[in-house]
Amino acid sequence: MADPTDVLEDIARPSDDEVRQHRLVVELIGLIGDRDAPGIRARLADEHPADIADAVEQLNTDQQDTLTELCPDLFTGEVLAELVDETRADIIDELEPEQIAEALEDLDSDDMTHVVEELDDATRAAVLAKVSDEDRQALEASLAFDDETAGRLMQREFVAAPSFWTVGNTIDHMRKAGQDLPDLFFEVFVVDEMYKPLGSVPVSSLMRCERDVLLKDLIIPAKVIIRPEDDQEDAAYLFEKYHLISAPVVDEAGRIAGMLTLDDIVDVIQEENKEDLLALAGVNEAGQADTVWSSVRARAPWLLVNLGTAVLASAVIALFDAAIAQLVALAVLMPIVASMGGNAGTQSLTVAVRALASRDLTTANSMRVVWRELAAGVVNGLIFAVVMGVVAAVWFNDFALGGVIAVSMVITLAAAGLSGILIPLGLRKMGADPAVASSVFVTTVTDVVGFFVFLGLAAIVLL
């Protein structure tokens, strides 16, 4: 335990944090270069596991390997739990199963699961063979639930009390349980005689009440019941909506089996946000630990799909090659129509994906939103029809050409607005993730519509 009067020097200010962290990385790289194991240990001794993990992630793969070889003991359970998946996998490859098992011992069951779930089958079996029987059973039970479910995410340590207990009973019970309680908890779950949750009492309420107050007079009725098989994203949504700080997870019989806490939910929220953002951009998955090859693997599949749709759009252009040969201005102007359509479609799509993710877009209001998107597309289409019509007419000194691009702009931007909302809604209805494939469908629609309408109208009107 640090002397409390010393700690002020050691404190992170937001503005200093990046500087501090940068200095740590630079010094660590120097010490690794010197293969100075005692120096590394001394430098990292007082650092928070999150800072150590962040610094390790900034090293290149060779430096990470050297560090693991020199100081395998640095990788405590807390440091491992803080690392991003890719880096942790690399580090764990260099550790012995005994070292991993030992590192796991100081973790709560949820963090333990988080580390073990990413191990390959052989390493996982070797590690499970080395942990205590109790930990192994807890791990096997957690791993039996699907990835990204509440069952995987929950911790098995929680505090429950019957509703007829008093505040005093509850405090006495907790004092006696001592180290068997979770490291941190924020609510006592109040249960009936079958261990079913009735609600919760915030620990802060226990603190401010007299010892003879009954729990049932303090209870906040349970607003949410989460089951182990529920998707972690659904659980996160309920936490956010009801501003929960923790929530019980109940088994099939309705009994409490574990607890989710807001700090774990924050990780889920960030993970889901990252997934949506990258999916919209057509990146399968990527972390900072990514090498060139994993970047290529994450991106090439969607580039291939994009190539297919780009060839399809080109086939539309090829239908009108005679018109283009007659009037080259068409080739000059056609990318403008497609580009505006693609942009407007991406705008609608992104708003729709976000509204679906935050559940602001529901069956109750979807028709209204579809009309709004169509109308916004038409209005923007009219605005840019005027602008681009004038530009084209002046540029090529051809009013009919200006008229053609103006009409094409309205139709393409209306199609963009409509496909930007209908495609994600349709994917959602089919049970697919609207973030993943929407972009490519929407830009296919806008490219094909844009080229076809512009070149087709031009062929009819101008030639």
Add this chain to the structure above:
Amino acid sequence: MADPTDVLEDIARPSDDEVRQHRLVVELIGLIGDRDAPGIRARLADEHPADIADAVEQLNTDQQDTLTELCPDLFTGEVLAELVDETRADIIDELEPEQIAEALEDLDSDDMTHVVEELDDATRAAVLAKVSDEDRQALEASLAFDDETAGRLMQREFVAAPSFWTVGNTIDHMRKAGQDLPDLFFEVFVVDEMYKPLGSVPVSSLMRCERDVLLKDLIIPAKVIIRPEDDQEDAAYLFEKYHLISAPVVDEAGRIAGMLTLDDIVDVIQEENKEDLLALAGVNEAGQADTVWSSVRARAPWLLVNLGTAVLASAVIALFDAAIAQLVALAVLMPIVASMGGNAGTQSLTVAVRALASRDLTTANSMRVVWRELAAGVVNGLIFAVVMGVVAAVWFNDFALGGVIAVSMVITLAAAGLSGILIPLGLRKMGADPAVASSVFVTTVTDVVGFFVFLGLAAIVLL
């Protein structure tokens, strides 16, 4: 207080939540249509403020106005605090300053600020004149801090204790303070004699220790000190990094002035994620409450910028109109090169923006990431050079044309990778938000490079 044995029926399951909420909206619309004020009050009596707010957001503007007119008392402080900004502004327009002031009374200082900060100046002054002196002083102090700072976000209610107190002293103090304590708190901040924070003791630690244990033996040294003027995004980053549940905010003299809690930080995280996602898609701001006009206003500015860059790309094409007139295949194929470049650039850019936001991309590793992006661009360029080269050669039965598009693909995708990382890094260095303007710069680069290289090479090699 509900009888605890009743609450089970009322509990939200993730899978049921949407159904329940949909039913509520449908019934509410019916009751509003009937102008049945008592029916509305009865229907909403047992609903959580978050559910009421969600239902109100699903109504159209007319229905919202009718509801506010019929039952202004429905809009308690908690319901107002839950509403999205646009809807809250509409509702508040219909309420009297007295009604708003009354609604605010049951809120903690942070939620009160959250509602008041969005009011226009006249309404704000009228509301401030109606609240209690104490609330007005707290509000004015909060509003003196800039928007999106820790000072705005913090609550002024918190629990602090000197390090020489025992667990027993602390519990006794809290029992005595009772209702003056914040509604919910998770940590007691331990302070020195100058009221400077030394660290914190989780309330759950107080619960499990004997009454004679000293706070200084339980203290978790302060890892983070946040000042009122710090950006809320920086505070959120520290919460996430160190898994904080609450943190003190200190004034210039280093004394605790308020507290940030994780549930408020979750809102900040979601807001920042939403901003990044929409900014990348070129949408200024949008909520579900948006009308057609506000959607147009949010999107037209970026469409205008896009039009400018599209015209620039067209000007590049126009340089080569003679070549296109000679070989129409160039017009057919050129959008493929530009489309692939745009996609690859967006992929790099999105990965970079996310890495900057999560601070995985730092000065320590930025050169490595730039090389990775360039290399990934070249590798993807080579892959799609082969694919597209073969497709073009077969399609137009012209091997030289296949060669030209292959070389253009490598150069364009390399430029895409490089601009996708350098442009956000550059914007960041200049103090701009890399999410906001990167997209348009990157696609300008990829369009111009794609068209110029493909048409230029074709003009040299093929004609």
